[in-house]
Amino acid sequence: MPETLVFYTNPLSRSSIVHWMLEEVGADYRMEVLEFGDAMKSPAYLAINPMGKVPAIRHGDTVVTEAAAICAYLADAFPEAGLAPAPAERGEYYRWLFFAAGPLEAAVSLKGCGFQPTPEQERMLGFGRLEQVLETLEGAVDGKEYIAGNRFSAADVYVASHLSWGMQFGTIEKRPAFEAYCRGLETRTASRRVREHVEREMAAKGWSPD
Structure with missing residues (x-):
């Protein structure tokens, strides 16, 4: 490469x-x-x-x-x-990586913009409604260390990043399953290094999640 x-x-x-x-x-x-x-x-x-x-x-x-x-x-x-499963084992890996990139991010972003879809509009939107998205994702991570199979993957990087950021800033409600899943991944050395970097930058800009 x-x-x-x-x-x-x-x-x-x-x-x-x-x-x-x-x-x-x-x-x-x-x-x-x-x-x-x-x-x-x-x-x-x-x-x-x-x-x-x-x-x-x-x-x-x-x-x-x-x-x-x-x-x-x-x-x-x-x-x-x-950080990617073998090609024959990538079903859940692709599913949840792009579930977070599509339905989760769209639903959270529209909520942040103050948009609440009507039942008619829900049928037009790929994510339906935010509550349904969060329930689906909660079921995917509940009691699991990793979201796709039994090992850490790029899907965990993407999903956990969105959940952690959303819970920190209040755009995603804190649920025990989300907190437990993210807590386990936040101990990774790479995650900790990046989090410390972001926290330094936030402090320099005077930003706060509170």
């Missing part, structure tokens, strides 16, 4: 998901921190991600955007880290 990996990030964003994944796979990467606003909309960065959003990575000549896609790519690009 290409040796040079550039990580475009802002630590106070979804980039922390990819940061955790990079630490887990042990990639040799260079971090380019972009401030919100003009830096993310500059022609140079729009050539990387026309959406003008972070995270993104450039791995040699390969550019990947969208946090879930980057997690899946890194798991495959660094197979020695063991």
Whole structure:
């Protein structure tokens, strides 16, 4: 695989998901921190991600955007880290990785924007309603150390990141199953390093989850 990996990030964003994944796979990467606003909309960065959003990575000549896609790519690009199941065993892995990227994030984001779908609108939306999404995910992690099989994977990085961030900032209700699942993963060295990095950046910006 290409040796040079550039990580475009802002630590106070979804980039922390990819940061955790990079630490887990042990990639040799260079971090380019972009401030919100003009830096993310500059022609140079729009050539990387026309959406003008972070995270993104450039791995040699390969550019990947969208946090879930980057997690899946890194798991495959660094197979020695063991963060993707064998191809024949990837059903739950893909299911929950993209459940969090689709229904969970959409439902939580719309709630944060103050949107409450009507029963008619629920039929039009892929996630239906937030309560149904959370109940489904609760069933997936309840009593489990990992969400897909019996070993840690990129799906855990993505799902646990969303649950931890959501519970911290009040966009996802704290449920015992969510807390137990995240608590077990937060002890990982890579997770702790990234969390400490984000906390330092939040303190520097005067941000607080309270």
